[in-house]
Amino acid sequence: MTDIEQLITSNPLLTDIRNSEEIFWNNSMYLPVEEATKQTKYSMADIEDAEARLQRFAAFIRVAFPETEATDGIIESPVSEISDMKNYLNDTLATTLDGKLLLKRDDLLPISGTIKARGAIYEVLKHAENLALQKGMLESTEEDYAVFASEAFNEFFSSYHIAVGTTGNLGISVGTMARKLGFNVTVHMSVEAKQWKKDYLRDKGVEVIEHDTDFSKAVENGRAESDANPNSYFVDDEHSVELFLGYTVGGYRMKKQLEREGITVDADHPLFVYLPCGIGGSPGGITFGLKQAFGEHVHCFFAEPTKMPSMLVGLLTEKYDDVSVFDFQLGGLTIADGLAVPRTSGLVAKLMRTFFSGGYSVQEGVFNGLLSSLYDTESIFLEPAAVAGLVGPYRLMKTDNGKGYIESSGLSDKMDQATHIAWATGGSMVPEKDRAAFLEESKAYSIN
Numbered sequence: 001m002t003d004i005e006q007l008i009t010s011n012p013l014l015t016d017i018r019n020s021e022e023i024f025w026n027n028s029m030y031l032p033v034e035e036a037t038k039q040t041k042y043s044m045a046d047i048e049d050a051e052a053r054l055q056r057f058a059a060f061i062r063v064a065f066p067e068t069e070a071t072d073g074i075i076e077s078p079v080s081e082i083s084d085m086k087n088y089l090n091d092t093l094a095t096t097l098d099g100k101l102l103l104k105r106d107d108l109l110p111i112s113g114t115i116k117a118r119g120a121i122y123e124v125l126k127h128a129e130n131l132a133l134q135k136g137m138l139e140s141t142e143e144d145y146a147v148f149a150s151e152a153f154n155e156f157f158s159s160y161h162i163a164v165g166t167t168g169n170l171g172i173s174v175g176t177m178a179r180k181l182g183f184n185v186t187v188h189m190s191v192e193a194k195q196w197k198k199d200y201l202r203d204k205g206v207e208v209i210e211h212d213t214d215f216s217k218a219v220e221n222g223r224a225e226s227d228a229n230p231n232s233y234f235v236d237d238e239h240s241v242e243l244f245l246g247y248t249v250g251g252y253r254m255k256k257q258l259e260r261e262g263i264t265v266d267a268d269h270p271l272f273v274y275l276p277c278g279i280g281g282s283p284g285g286i287t288f289g290l291k292q293a294f295g296e297h298v299h300c301f302f303a304e305p306t307k308m309p310s311m312l313v314g315l316l317t318e319k320y321d322d323v324s325v326f327d328f329q330l331g332g333l334t335i336a337d338g339l340a341v342p343r344t345s346g347l348v349a350k351l352m353r354t355f356f357s358g359g360y361s362v363q364e365g366v367f368n369g370l371l372s373s374l375y376d377t378e379s380i381f382l383e384p385a386a387v388a389g390l391v392g393p394y395r396l397m398k399t400d401n402g403k404g405y406i407e408s409s410g411l412s413d414k415m416d417q418a419t420h421i422a423w424a425t426g427g428s429m430v431p432e433k434d435r436a437a438f439l440e441e442s443k444a445y446s447i448n
């Protein structure tokens, strides 16, 4: 037996994962946030630095993307209560959720309509700022960044290249922002990537290269090609600190947003957040920001398809990116294309192993059932990846491990004052035809 096979046989949760069963996992590596933060290279100062950069670029974004005028060039999304969906879930899963159920609407983020608008756009902006400062286009960060929308800057960036490997959405965010600045852009796509995403990017003048391989291979090919060109910058989903830091801002901003919504988060009012997880950058970064904002009062769980539980296998085996879902004979196409990542980011998995409260996995039919029931109850269409958070509160309340988490965290008598947030990670850009196809396909499924 290989040592991975041995681990699978000796750990019941790993056996369940191998058998494609849904699991709910409590993270035994979890540490109180102060201790956990001390063990990382990153802190509040990094979040503040990233937020300040996004504020500087707001003047440019406002001009370049008029849809952001209402928010003064800040890329943000609302959070809203979904009571009808909650009632539906209560009935269908025969469990009463006592606290509030909210949806964080990153599907409505301007510019790219997915959570990638946080990390990916941040990374492109940071690279653009670095180049402009290095080459003397910008004298200091005190200048008015509206100049990034000028003809001169566009021409300057047109002698540089940005490349990325992606299941689709990362390419949309990187491609849209980088083309707007004037960069040449190449997007390497994996087989999961949807046709409309390729068409959309080509329409924007992005070179799209299709690889007949999975996500990890598409990234590898993209990286190799980009590295061969000294004027090319590669947005590296597997190792990118900038992506991670861009996401942290989204988590930290929840502090003010929930205050504005009149939602209290403290020892008596716990906050639970459920985040769809692909390679780990977005759930990792958002969790880091949330933990800095709310400390021990926020409990963050990531959610993955049973076909692609890359973060779960990385953390449960403690092998991080040295293990992939293929070692579990898993993989294959999942309806949740945004989460179709066979191997987690080593950077994020190692960094975040002490911050996540846990994670869970979701079967294909459940993605379908959540997608159609959210549409029926709330008239909200999300792309399949984005619905994974919605069952989180019920898994927490219904599974033995979930119940164990509530009890051991001393929260049993506080659950009626809890707030649960399912992070909706994308959907508003999916074309009408594709929506109709998803909804038609999903009708036949139920979540239980």
Ligand SMILES: *Cc1c(COP(=O)(O)O)cnc(C)c1O
Binding pocket: 114, 115, 116, 169, 170, 276, 277, 278, 279, 280, 281, 282, 283, 338, 339, 341, 383, 385, 386, 425, 426, 427
């Ligand atoms: C990318 C993506 C995720 C997951 O983000 P990772 O950083 O890959 O973990 C979730 N939902 C959607 C819609 C995405 O595009």
